[in-house]
Amino acid sequence: MLTSRRIDARKRIALVAHDNKKKDLIDWAEFNKVVLAKHELIATGTTGKLLEEKLDRPVKKLLSGPLGGDQQIGALIAVGEIDVMIFFWDPMEAQPHDSDVKALLRVAIAWNCVVACDRSTADFVLTSPLMQSDYAAALPDYTGYLKRRIENK
Secondary structure (H helix, E strand, C coil), X not given: CCCEEEECCCCEEEEEECHHHHHHHXXXXXXXXXXXXXXXXXXXXXXXXXXXXXXXXXXXXXXXXXXXXXXXXXXXHHCCCCCEXXXXXXXXXXXXXXXXXXXXXXXXXXXXXXXXXXXXXXXXXXXXXXXXXXXEEECCCCHHHHCCCCCCC
């Protein structure tokens, strides 16, 4: 099993936002337009469309979050095709797809993906010197988990 994966200087950034946080994410992205232009952007459906219009640049759009977009982002993280996830989620309102959100955050942490869930953290991530250079991200060793004995009861 690999112990690390190379993250290039040009990052693959997933951008996700709940409905009540889309404006915040769009405002943040517009403020950081110059820096984001150096990276590949991937987003869930509606968020991707709004970002494309505001940033005047292509964004790879997946399905809407509740329709499978959260799971698509999670799958891309699991196979090492997303380096950073900026997910402005709404902690004050229950989402109809809360289980998908929880699974997305779990898989991001499981694969040591950089995650920002609010503007302050996103600002720190985007302005980190590591965003402008290659980086070797440590990968957890799940060998023990994969080889565990499963009992039939």
